[in-house]
Each structure stands twice: as C-alpha cells, then as structure tokens.
Amino acid sequence: MTKLVSRLFPSATNMIRLDHTHVLSTFHQYKASAPVRVKKGLVNTMCTALEVHAQLEEEIFYPAVRAVTQNELIAKSLDEHQEMRRLISLLRQMEPEARDYDDTVAELMRDVMHHVADEETLVIPEAERLLADELGELGMRMTKRRLQLVGPRSGEIALDMGRAASGNTAAIAMVGLAAVGLLVARRTGYLGSARRLGRSL
Numbered sequence: 604m605t606k607l608v609s610r611l612f613p614s615a616t617n618m619i620r621l622d623h624t625h626v627l628s629t630f631h632q633y634k635a636s637a638p639v640r641v642k643k644g645l646v647n648t649m650c651t652a653l654e655v656h657a658q659l660e661e662e663i664f665y666p667a668v669r670a671v672t673q674n675e676l677i678a679k680s681l682d683e684h685q686e687m688r689r690l691i692s693l694l695r696q697m698e699p700e701a702r703d704y705d706d707t708v709a710e711l712m713r714d715v716m717h718h719v720a721d722e723e724t725l726v727i728p729e730a731e732r733l734l735a736d737e738l739g740e741l742g743m744r745m746t747k748r749r750l751q752l753v754g755p756r757s758g759e760i761a762l763d764m765g766r767a768a769s770g771n772t773a774a775i776a777m778v779g780l781a782a783v784g785l786l787v788a789r790r791t792g793y794l795g796s797a798r799r800l801g802r803s804l
Contacts, residue, residue: 615664615734615741616727622656623719630712632767635705642699644766646708650691651760653715655752657684659745667741668726671733676726683718687711 613621629649633642661684665677690711697704731738753760 612739612743612746614738615667615745616731616738618742618745619656619660619664619722619727622652622659623723626652626656626715627719629767630715633708633712639699640766642704644763644768646694646699647763648760648767649711650694651756651763653687653691655749657687658752659748660684663741663745663748664730667734667737668730672729674726674729676721680718680722680726683714687714687718690714 612618626649629645629652633645633649635642637645661681665680668674669677690707693707694704694711697707734741
C-alpha cells in the first residue's frame with residue numbers, strides 16, 4: 604500500500620528540483636525598480652518558500668542521505684541554510700525602501716543559486732543512486748509535512764502572491780486559482796484526509 608500511495612506524490616528529489624525551479628523563477632521576477640508592494644510580495648514569497656524547503660530537507664531528506672553516505676556537502680548545506688535564514692530574518696525586518704534592501708536580496712539570491720548548483724550536481728544524483736527505492740516514500744513524507752507547514756500560513760502566502768502578481772494578469776489568475784484550490788481543499792477536508800492518510804501508512 605505504501606508503495607502504491609508513494610507513486611501518487613513526486614519523489615523527494617523531484618520535489619527538491621521543483622522547489623528550486625519555483626524559487627529561481629521568483630528571483631528572476633525581482634527587479635530593483637519594481638513598485639514597493641511587488642518587491643515585498645516577491646521577497647516574502649521567496650523567503651517562505653525557502654524556509655519550508657529548508658525544513659523539509661533538514662527533517663526528512665538530509666537524514667535519509669546521511670544514513671547511506673558520508674557526503675560532506677550535507678554539513679555544508681546545513682551551514683548554508685543557516686546563512687540563508689540569517690538573510691531571510693534581515694529581509695523580514697526591513698522595508699523595500701531601505702538602502703540595503705536590494706543588496707540583501709541580491710546576496711540571498713547568490714547564496715541560494717550556489718546552494719542549488721551544489722545540490723543538483725552532487726547531492727541529488729548521489730541520493731538517486733543510493734536511495735532509488737526510497738525516494739517515492741520520502742516524497743510522500745515530504746508532501747505530508749509540507750501541508751502541515753504551509754496550511755497555517757496559507758493566508759499569508761496568498762497575500763504575498765497577490766502582491767507579487769500586481770500588474771501581471773496571468774499571475775493574478777494563477778493566484779486566484781491557488782486560493783480557490785486552498786479553500787476547496789479545506790472545505791472538502793482534503794488537507795485533513797492527507798494528514799490521516801500519512802498517519803495510517
């Protein structure tokens with residue numbers, strides 16, 4: 604049953620790649636000349652995505668990799684997560700009009716891009732080689748944990764996405780669809796069902 608259900612979720616490594624793509628796409632949208640509201644929405648969106656991503660890796664993915672290999676990049680990745688959290692904390696305390704705001708965003712982007720390059724070229728291929736049979740189940744656990752982490756912040760996430768999408772009709776439509784999806788999931792009990800499903804496996 605576990606194997607069957609795990610196939611319904613992305614594998615752990617595919618989920619990590621999708622997170623990387625989402626964050627890099629958000630980086631690409633950031634412009635120093637953008638309106639303050641848009642900059643704040645984009646930065647909050649990327650910060651939340653990075654916080655959730657780092658927690659999923661630290662709680663589930665990295666321990667699984669460490670159990671099968673002494674990859675030194677895991678320790679380095681944990682240090683990089685701490686530096687990332689330091690920059691996120693600074694940005695959450697700053698306003699986009701602050702003199703160092705754009706420079707701090709640029710520093711976060713550089714650090715994350717370096718981290719992504721290391722993970723995608725060295726850590727993920729090794730995990731796929733050594734944990735091939737477990738990646739589906741790890742992905743299922745990460746999906747369940749993501750729902751737990753994101754659920755309480757869904758209002759904040761939707762607000763930030765709305766700010767970030769300001770002036771972009773296609774993005775606004777996507778935000779609307781995402782908000783409707785969250786409401787439907789809550790009303791139909793899907794989020795609770797996903798939690799119960801994870802507990803039963």
